[in-house]
């Protein structure tokens with residue numbers, strides 16, 4: 001089974017789906033990462049670990065390191081530049097229109113022929129315009145190229161460990177207890193050295209108290225099936241059947 005995780009920036013794959021990607025790879029799936037940018041406009045670390053003009057190359061290497069830790073076989077990049085963060089920490093999307101991204105992404109899907117694509121949620125997690133753009137372009141590209149299954153990560157459910165950033169309009173279809181892959185996820189997150197201060201700051205702000213790096217890592221990862229909806233085809237090619245005993249109980253009802 002070929003699984004492709006499509007993200008806006010290096011680190012999104014580890015933060016939102018790292019444990020699940022590692023478990024899928026362990027189960028024999030061929031897991032790849034397609035990243036729309038090299039994270040050129042993001043943070044460079046505290047203290048800075050790279051000059052601004054080198055940040056894209058450094059973060060590309062960080063993503064390759066994380067992919068290796070997770071057992072992912074391929075890392076590819078679309079040629080979009082992550083724009084610098086604006087005044088008052090304003091975040092921007094990495095391309096002018098969804099159409100610009102779809103053209104590139106569609107070409108990749110046609111060559112890679114993934115059975116399943118996993119990407120950002122419909123609210124862009126914490127509303128990041130780059131995450132929203134990646135989600136929209138991925139949805140369109142997957143439809144156009146006939147990708148059988150499309151999932152979004154950080155889906156909402158009553159026991160979500162980070163309620164404030166959960167994608168409110170994406171009810172979780174399954175939740176993964178990534179415990180057996182925790183050390184791999186920790187290793188992958190640690191590869192993103194330029195981003196570790198940001199991980200701690202963001203998680204602490206969301207929790208309302210200081211959170212150490214180890215506790216930044218989500219032990220439950222949740223996914224929404226964008227399509228197909230309704231009953232799954234009974235051919236067993238879905239990632240849910242591959243994850244088996246790693247699935248955690250999912251409480252339904254009002255989040």
Ligand SMILES: [Zn+2]
Pocket residue numbers: 008009012128131
């Ligand atoms: Zn991101």
